[in-house]
Amino acid sequence: MSTGEKAKATTEQVVGKAVRKLAHAMGKDTTAAKGAALEARGKARATKESAKDGFRH
Secondary structure: OOHHHHHHHHHHHHHHHHHHHHHHHHOOHHHHHHHHHHHHHHHHHHHHHHHHHHHHO
């Protein structure tokens, strides 16, 4: 997994989790859903890159 893609995936996961938790605390369901989607996108990106690494070795 390239360093840039790994950093991007981790950043999306961390930011998404933070947005989701803050939005839940403030009672904003729409924003919480957006945070959850961002977190899921980061996890999907990390999974994709890990799969690509599996084929390279």
